[in-house]
Amino acid sequence: MRTVGVIGLGLIGGSLALDLRRRGFASRTLGVEKDSVAAQAALTIGLVDEVTDLDTCVKKADIIVLAVPVGAAVKLVTQILDRIGDNQIVIDVCSTKEQICRATQYHPRRGQFVSTHPMAGTEYSGPWAAQPGLFDGRACIFCDSEESDPQAVRKIEEMYAVLNMRPLYMRAAQHDVHTAYVSHISHVTSFALALTVLDKEKDEKHIFDLASGGFSSTVRLAKSNADMWVPILTQNHDNVLHVMDTYIEKMKAFRDAVATYDEDKIRELITEANKIKKILR
Amino acid sequence: MRTVGVIGLGLIGGSLALDLRRRGFASRTLGVEKDSVAAQAALTIGLVDEVTDLDTCVKKADIIVLAVPVGAAVKLVTQILDRIGDNQIVIDVCSTKEQICRATQYHPRRGQFVSTHPMAGTEYSGPWAAQPGLFDGRACIFCDSEESDPQAVRKIEEMYAVLNMRPLYMRAAQHDVHTAYVSHISHVTSFALALTVLDKEKDEKHIFDLASGGFSSTVRLAKSNADMWVPILTQNHDNVLHVMDTYIEKMKAFRDAVATYDEDKIRELITEANKIKKILR
Numbered sequence: 001m002r003t004v005g006v007i008g009l010g011l012i013g014g015s016l017a018l019d020l021r022r023r024g025f026a027s028r029t030l031g032v033e034k035d036s037v038a039a040q041a042a043l044t045i046g047l048v049d050e051v052t053d054l055d056t057c058v059k060k061a062d063i064i065v066l067a068v069p070v071g072a073a074v075k076l077v078t079q080i081l082d083r084i085g086d087n088q089i090v091i092d093v094c095s096t097k098e099q100i101c102r103a104t105q106y107h108p109r110r111g112q113f114v115s116t117h118p119m120a121g122t123e124y125s126g127p128w129a130a131q132p133g134l135f136d137g138r139a140c141i142f143c144d145s146e147e148s149d150p151q152a153v154r155k156i157e158e159m160y161a162v163l164n165m166r167p168l169y170m171r172a173a174q175h176d177v178h179t180a181y182v183s184h185i186s187h188v189t190s191f192a193l194a195l196t197v198l199d200k201e202k203d204e205k206h207i208f209d210l211a212s213g214g215f216s217s218t219v220r221l222a223k224s225n226a227d228m229w230v231p232i233l234t235q236n237h238d239n240v241l242h243v244m245d246t247y248i249e250k251m252k253a254f255r256d257a258v259a260t261y262d263e264d265k266i267r268e269l270i271t272e273a274n275k276i277k278k279i280l281r
Numbered sequence: 282m283r284t285v286g287v288i289g290l291g292l293i294g295g296s297l298a299l300d301l302r303r304r305g306f307a308s309r310t311l312g313v314e315k316d317s318v319a320a321q322a323a324l325t326i327g328l329v330d331e332v333t334d335l336d337t338c339v340k341k342a343d344i345i346v347l348a349v350p351v352g353a354a355v356k357l358v359t360q361i362l363d364r365i366g367d368n369q370i371v372i373d374v375c376s377t378k379e380q381i382c383r384a385t386q387y388h389p390r391r392g393q394f395v396s397t398h399p400m401a402g403t404e405y406s407g408p409w410a411a412q413p414g415l416f417d418g419r420a421c422i423f424c425d426s427e428e429s430d431p432q433a434v435r436k437i438e439e440m441y442a443v444l445n446m447r448p449l450y451m452r453a454a455q456h457d458v459h460t461a462y463v464s465h466i467s468h469v470t471s472f473a474l475a476l477t478v479l480d481k482e483k484d485e486k487h488i489f490d491l492a493s494g495g496f497s498s499t500v501r502l503a504k505s506n507a508d509m510w511v512p513i514l515t516q517n518h519d520n521v522l523h524v525m526d527t528y529i530e531k532m533k534a535f536r537d538a539v540a541t542y543d544e545d546k547i548r549e550l551i552t553e554a555n556k557i558k559k560i561l562r
Contacts, residue, residue, distance in 0.1 A: 014308045107402055119491060139490050181478050186499040189470050192531040194554035198464050200527060209420050209449055210400060210463045216561055217498045218467040223558045226551040230544050237539065243477060244536045248529065250476040254469055255525045258518060263511050270507040273475035277504045280497055 005030040005061025007054065007076070007126055009042040010228075011121060012093050013067030014130025016163070017048045022132065025162040032057045033127075042127040063089045063159065070094040071231030074103050081109040089152045094180060095228075097143040097172035098237040111149035114156045117141040117175065118165055119183075125225040140165035143172040180239035185247055187221045187229060188240070194222035283331065286311040286342025288335065288357070290323040291509075292402060293374050294348030295411030297444070298329045303413065306443040314408075323408040334399045344370050344440065351375040352512035355384050362390040370433045372397055374462060376509075377516040378424040378453035392430035395437045398422040399446055400464075406506040419445035424453040461520035466528055468502045468510060469521070477504035 004026035006013040013031070020026040031048035033039035058064060066073045066080070073094050080090055080103065087272045091114045092100055104113050120138040122129060130222055140160045145153050157167055170178075197219070233240050257265035285307035287294040301307040312329035314320035320332045339345060339361055347354045347361070354375050361371055362385065372395045373381055385394050393407075401419040403410060419442045426434050439446055451459075457502070478500070514521050538546035 007317070032309045034291065047412040062386070121495070150305060166490075174441040176545055178491050180300065181481060185477065186474065186496045187534055189474055190499055191551055191554040192528060192535055193467065193470055194557040195550065196466065196524060196528045197532040198556055199531070200462060200524070209447075210422070210459050211561060214404070214502050215403070215463045215467045218471055218502060219557055219561065221495050221499060224551070226548045226555070226557075229551055230547050233539050233547055234542050234544060237542065241536065241539055243481070244532070244539065247473060247477045248532055250473040250480070251469070251525070251529055251532065254473055255529065258514050258522055258525065261515050261518065263515060266511050266514055266524070267507045269476065270472055270505070272479070273472040273503040274507070275479055276500055276507075280492060280500065280527070 001027045002063070003030060003061045004063045004065065004093075005032065005052075005057035006048065006065045006067055007032040007057065008066070008068035008072075009033040009038060009047055009051075009127045009130075010067065011067065011125050011129040011134075012118070014042060014045075014047040014119075014127045015120075015132070015134040016065060016067065016093070018046075018130055019135065019163055020159065021049070023162050023266045025159055026063075030057045030061055037272050038127050042130075045127060045130070047127055047130055058083050061088065063091065063155070066090065066092040066094070069228050069231050070096050070100065070235055074100050074235075077104055077113065078107055081113060082111060084112060088112060089114060089155060090190055091156055093118055095183065095232050097141075097175045099235050101144045101147070101172040105147070110147055112152055114145065114148045114152055115143040115172065116156065116160070117179070118160065118163070119145065120165075123220050123223040125228065135160075135163040135165050138165055139168050141168045141170060141175055143170060143175050145169055176236050177239050180243045181234055184232060184236060184240050185243045187224055188233070188244060189247065190219055190221035190224075193219050282308045283344070284309045284342045285312060285335075285344045285346065286313065286338035287340075287346045287348055288313040288331065288338065289347070289349035289353075290314040290319060290328055290332075290408045290411075291348065292406050292410040292415075293399070295323060295326075295328040295408045296348065296401075296413070296415040297346060297374070297399075298349065299327075299411055299413055300416065300444055301440065302330070304443050306440055307344075311338045311342055319408050319483070323411075326408060326411070328408055328411055331394050339364050342369070344372065344436070347371065347373040347375070350509050350512050351377050351381065351516055355381050355516075358385055358394065359388055362388050362394060365390060365393060367393075368435060369393060370395060372437055374399055376464065376513050378422075378456045380516050382425045382428070391428055393433055395426065395429045395433055396424040396453065397437060397441070398424065398460070399441065399444070399448075404501050404504040406509065415446040416446050419446055422449045422451060422456055424451060424456050426450055426499040457517050458520050461517055461524045465513060465517060465521050466524045468505055469514070469525060470528065471500055471502035471505075494495050 006017045017029045029048040118140045287298045310329040399421045
């Protein structure tokens, strides 16, 4: 008998609750969701067994999962840690880790907090976007796990094993640098691409007609939700800014090569970029 | 009995030859491929019935398809038109159209040339990348088709109907503006993204581990081939440059909003970018 309480029934929280219950890790799931439409939808879809208020969830759940945008999570985490008993565990699943780890650093119940980032998702949000199997085969990063009690970490490792995730371990600061490169900048480049095309291409029919798979794939992250991404970009400010500046430099190098019809330089840049093939299938 | 000759047995030429033969539009397919390894592979895979030299292909094929990079195509097209008889048709399948249409403009056999752009593809290249069904359900753009003989256009429309493509008609110049927005800039943003990540993230293991679906999807076009993309970017120089400049502006607006922690501005930009949802599923 184990109750998992999920705070925030969006794509990640909803998918997690769904699979933990279906796969038997949780015997009961509670959900907390401040948006009443989303809460009702989560119940109707069957993402959780019960929607409760925060107090009830914090009281009843053996494992409490914080799955709200990272700005809200940083504020909530210590309030929740203040109220749990000795056998409860709190985890977060946020996309930036330095601030939430710093916020909990000196909390007397720090050992009962496990900071994780399951690297899975889609460009959609809300309980409607939740899906079974979302996490299967993906990586899950445990941050600063040496600050957590070993038995708490073990329990959460077990939980992610049920979701078929590969565990990785790193410092929160290191996590935030890496994700700036392999996730945050991708979103920003997609947002900028959407803005560029929307700005110039007033004839929407043509965007749709001419868009082949390539455009759809580079622009799809531009559908991502502002509630989630505003706090990610501001919390991971320094890293994101650094990567954006590098990106703008690369873009300008490309632009200048095109501007001057410098075919050798364009070829060199493309050939260099092609090396991504060796890393990503 | 109809022979289709394809010059350039890469992703597009190979896939086209394959389906035209399988679906009965061509009773025989000839291929021309200057790279001998690719030529042998195309035969082994069974993309065409026979690999021939250019002369034989131009002599024997009822429909000659130019499927080489656009720089080479612009040079070849008039040489081929010089040598065809009254009942032959030449088409190209290149990604930029203004220069090839301009090169053929005053040719006595202009009527027998149909300039098309089947909007399909993947980030892979070569005969190995060819696949059945590549074109199904995609759009095919006919450029300056009023300069072609109506019966030649009709024949090529029939051909693309067999490939299940939706025909669209526009001026070559208009095509090049639109594709700069919905295809060419996507490739450049992907190349720049790959360059950014490769430049900074020396620890390749981590790129691979942390890359969730979002990164893979935004960066996948960076695998695209330089032989194809150098001429596209230089031939569509003015449009591409214009779009790149707009893109860099948008990126800088984003960068400045992040730099100043301007959450309202970041939210505004993301919400504006989200409008792409209405256009692309």
